Amino acid sequence: MDLDRAPKVGFVSLGCPKALVDSERILTRLRAEGYEISPSYDAADVVVVNTCGFIDAAIDESLDAIGEALEKNGRVIVTGCLGARPERILARHPRVLKVTGPHAYEDVMHAVHEHVPPRHDPFLDLLPPPGIRLTPRHYAYLKISEGCNNRCSFCIIPSMRGRLASRPIDAVLREAERLVAAGVKELLVISQDTSAYGADLHYRSATWRDGEYQTRFIDLARGLGALGAWVRLHYVYPYPHVDAVIPLLAQRRVLPYLDVPFQHGSPSVLMRMRRPAHAEDTLARIRSWRAQCPDLVIRSTFIVGFPGETEAEFGELLDWLDAAQLDRVGCFKYSPVEGARANALPDHVPAPLQEERYARFMEKASAISAARLKRRVGSRMRVLVDSVEGGSAIARSEADAPEIDGVVRIKSARGLQAGDWADVKIVSADAYDLGGRLLH
Numbered sequence: 329m330d331l332d333r334a335p336k337v338g339f340v341s342l343g344c345p346k347a348l349v350d351s352e353r354i355l356t357r358l359r360a361e362g363y364e365i366s367p368s369y370d371a372a373d374v375v376v377v378n379t380c381g382f383i384d385a386a387i388d389e390s391l392d393a394i395g396e397a398l399e400k401n402g403r404v405i406v407t408g409c410l411g412a413r414p415e416r417i418l419a420r421h422p423r424v425l426k427v428t429g430p431h432a433y434e435d436v437m438h439a440v441h442e443h444v445p446p447r448h449d450p451f452l453d454l455l456p457p458p459g460i461r462l463t464p465r466h467y468a469y470l471k472i473s474e475g476c477n478n479r480c481s482f483c484i485i486p487s488m489r490g491r492l493a494s495r496p497i498d499a500v501l502r503e504a505e506r507l508v509a510a511g512v513k514e515l516l517v518i519s520q521d522t523s524a525y526g527a528d529l530h531y532r533s534a535t536w537r538d539g540e541y542q543t544r545f546i547d548l549a550r551g552l553g554a555l556g557a558w559v560r561l562h563y564v565y566p567y568p569h570v571d572a573v574i575p576l577l578a579q580r581r582v583l584p585y586l587d588v589p590f591q592h593g594s595p596s597v598l599m600r601m602r603r604p605a606h607a608e609d610t611l612a613r614i615r616s617w618r619a620q621c622p623d624l625v626i627r628s629t630f631i632v633g634f635p636g637e638t639e640a641e642f643g644e645l646l647d648w649l650d651a652a653q654l655d656r657v658g659c660f661k662y663s664p665v666e667g668a669r670a671n672a673l674p675d676h677v678p679a680p681l682q683e684e685r686y687a688r689f690m691e692k693a694s695a696i697s698a699a700r701l702k703r704r705v706g707s708r709m710r711v712l713v714d715s716v717e718g719g720s721a722i723a724r725s726e727a728d729a730p731e732i733d734g735v736v737r738i739k740s741a742r743g744l745q746a747g748d749w750a751d752v753k754i755v756s757a758d759a760y761d762l763g764g765r766l767l768h
């Protein structure tokens with residue numbers, strides 16, 4: 329290695345937004361220590377692959393990415409969720425230099441130091457305040473905790489990532505403050521179970537901006553709501569204590585948007601899934617939320633074809649969806665994950681029937697989405713521009729989280745650039761997206 333130049337690290341980041349935050353933290357550390365991030369395999373002295381191990385398809389993608397990095401560079405360090413199962417990686421790729429598990433920032437840094445020592449330069453040891461983010465400059469994911477205390481039968485995250493470990497409220501609020509000061513306009517709060525935030529710390533108090541905040545969901549929303557950015561709450565379970573946040577949504581201190589992973593509408597399926605809050609009357613809760621905050625947008629994900637799902641239970645899900653009228657809906661066909669308890673449940677639903685139920689579910693969900701979006705035609709709204717190409721802009725409203733929801737397309741977007749706010753009149757709608765005309 330040429331010691332006159334900064335050592336270079338290639339980085340491949342796979343997986344969900346939570347994994348992206350892990351990647352950002354590692355990149356921040358690397359840059360702070362004087363490493364350069366290499367955009368190509370060729371120029372890198374070592375490649376770090378941050379893997380995902382959530383479902384079998386993600387595991388295959390991760391193993392392929394490791395293979396590609398080995399072939400093109402040869403010096404590879406693996407981290408992330410799949411790293412919790414090193415035997416699986418080493419069986420296929422025995423040449424990797426090191427395998428570390430999820431959130432093992434220190435181990436990744438040790439491995440990088442061992443194989444590509446940092447160049448000593450005290451000026452480069454300073455941590456650049458906002459870190460190096462992989463998301464566009466105007467929005468950032470804010471990870472408030474790791475792990476999960478729930479035991480959903482289809483999920484192996486608790487065994488891979490451990491029990492809930494919340495970050496203290498003052499650390500989270502300070503990070504959010506730095507991000508906003510660095511130009512971030514939208515904060516996306518993520519965790520495995522946002523409403524459980526702080527339970528492991530017994531809701532410990534801390535001081536931030538001369539105020540007293542507890543490490544708990546409602547105080548988190550209160551603190552973030554004081555920053556003047558869009559704050560979007562993801563992975564909120566419908567526990568009764570979530571009701572307390574609705575007034576903050578209604579006042580637009582945080583966005584009137586909740587991502588609530590309901591997963592099913594049939595109590596018996598939810599019981600077999602061992603979902604948290606499965607005994608709650610979720611329809612009553614949604615009705616009450618909307619009564620207090622009529623603009624509330626609810627997004628959710630569902631699993632169809634869970635083991636033992638009968639036609640009657642699937643019908644309950646469709647009826648539930650009809651009644652709930654959710655704005656944004658994602659759907660997965662159940663697929664077994666190695667190590668999950670649901671694998672042992674009887675009566676797995678055959679693939680063609682899963683396919684058929686998926687199609688019926690999506691037909692209903694997209695009809696609901698289309699009807700709800702149609703009601704917005706003629707209204708005016710403020711949007712955040714994500715990208716501009718060929719004079720047209722792709723933007724998002726309060727109702728759209730990046731990557732998972734719809735967009736607002738603006739045809740004549742003169743003078744706009746990514747990260748700008750724009751005021752638009754909605755002129756068209758389809759099943760998922762809106763068309764807007766720039767005002768003034």
Ligand code: SF4
Nearest residue numbers: 476478480483485520
């Ligand atoms: S809440 Fe359930 S699905 Fe989500 S991470 Fe925890 S165990 Fe997995």
